Amino acid sequence: MSASTSSPSVDPTAALDSALRTAIAAVTGLPVGESDPHIRPSGNPQFGDFQANFAMALAKKLGANPRQLATDVLARAQLTGIADKAEIAGPGFVNIHLASSALAAALDAFDSPALGITPATATYAVTVDLCGVNVAKQMHVGHLRATIIGDTIARVHERLGRKVWRENHLGDWGLPIAMTLAALRRAGTNLDSLTLDDLNRAYRAAQMEGRDDAAGMIAAQATRVGPHRIAELEAQNIGAALAQEDARATLVRLQSGDSQLVAEWQKIIDCTMKEVFETAAVLGVQLTDEHSRGESFFRERLGPAVEAFAKSGLGVEDDGAIVVRYPDRERPMLIRKRDGGFLYATTDLAACKFRVQDLKSDRVVYVVDARQRDHFKDVFDAIRMIGWNKLPDGTEAELIHVPFGSVLGADKKPLKTRSGENFTLKALLDEAIDRGIREVRARASDPNAPTAGMSDADLAAIGSAVGIAAVKYADLGSDVTRDYVFDLDRMVSFEGDTGPYLQYAHARMASILGKALDAAAHAPPRPTISVAEPAERQLALTLLRYPQIVREVAQHLDPSRLCAYLHGLATSYNGFYQQCPVLKCEDQALRASRLRLCAISKHVMKDGLGLLGITAPERM
């Protein structure tokens, strides 16, 4: 039984909205639903705490004078106890100063374990497709995004009370894995002592070996290069053809359930996943074996999926293959090859159906590279066309692709997996942790530092948390859709708008509370809050926005909003810290009030960092 009942006073915006909405409806005669006062936080303190921007648009619609309309509405509005002052400015902005008492009351109600977030009463779950590693391949910097964006989206939905399925849709089935397996068998590699490096090398070798240079052949003939070059290309094609033939044969045996091959295949998967789970643990991401449901899981569902499309008339034959066509575009989606084999899209159709209908999700989120936009558009449209987005009661599931941008090199070209010199995720994290630990140790060597005298293991734990926070915040902090240039120094920076900045603010909150504990152990548990100073008001207003921000992050699937919010919270707290003495405050009631502001700030910061999967050390 959590104390999560949302009293209206938790949210001053809602109170303002309701009061003004009623007044607007009364003055204009419009229905309440169309009387939106357009309340938003003021950008500038001189314009009050909130502004209502309804007057200009509404006056135009009604042919009235906006300032007069605003005046009439304010005359009607019951703002007693909510706002101290509401004045009209410029063309008709309404600037509202919240009553300090209302702000204090709201904060008092907000100060609960739920922090104003009311649990959802949803019937259905949310599925988040994240990570998406390929078996036998090293995780690279791009996987960082698919993993931590997905993890944050999952955590935010969980925080809002939703059941979440984290689905790691591994690439564990198909020709590439068969090629790797075939190459390992040809080389006689002992699979019991396999490392991911071995595996990755075999994968790449298999890719190279199997690459068909038919395009080169055509080009060679077209440009009339000498017969020697053509013979060379022919030899390469024959080699590639043999390797591909071997891979295909291996795939057929694997898919038919050859027990020897299946056992070997499992070893490759175990080897890959061991490192994936280790990396997830280092990143503080909730991803374990129970979240792995790779392509192989859907193998029995591919045939029936294609049949369902064929039967419904949505899947039609084209040159021996089966495709789905769309009314609004030329590009079809291929779901079965001429040779009867299935494709990536087929697996996604089966997986999507499973997620909606078996996992009972009314929201299926795919955190996948932006380059797959068209692919997901095709898959989702096909799913809707055949009706697999419908739950038993007819609810239509939302199918959403969160298309994150590429991680680019300094040359602004994507860091590619096969480009040889790519930065593996493990290398990045090792470096970040190493720098974090060095930083923390260096600071702890100052005898006056709060961390002085801590054990080496504790310092290492803090340093690791700092390094990982820097990396995660750097990635989550900007719009996920955009490409970003990978810059190690910036990514593991500990100053400015960074993860450690937030952790530092949290550590200061913890510090001040820790010190107060000794002195005021018998202070009342919930002292009266007063918000008189501008810095206190600013902090209080920021704190109260938290539930709305969490809802927005879920709605827009955009973790960067939470990062921006927490940065703003840290900044507001720093301003408060600078201007309002807490422990040194003479007035005991005010001191208690300010300590409570510190405690609420710490609670929100820790909760918010938790949603980003960033730890909040008490000291650093």
Next chain:
RNA sequence: GCAUGCGUAGCUCAGCUGGAUAGAGCAUCGGUCUUCGAAACCGAAUGUCGUUGGUUCGAAUCCAACCGCGUGCGCCA
């Protein structure tokens, strides 16, 4: 060619549902620690919001065209 995404300060990026003087961080310059943690704070400087037009009380934001960069386009995943 078709589709799709992006052009904001020297650099990296915010800018929400159109709202008042476009904001942060880094870098540069200057100031704050015997006083609640200086991973911090305060100040200075920095802009043709790609271009042109349109919509309107109001546009970085919406629409159109153009320029530039990127990405994707049937038998790979």
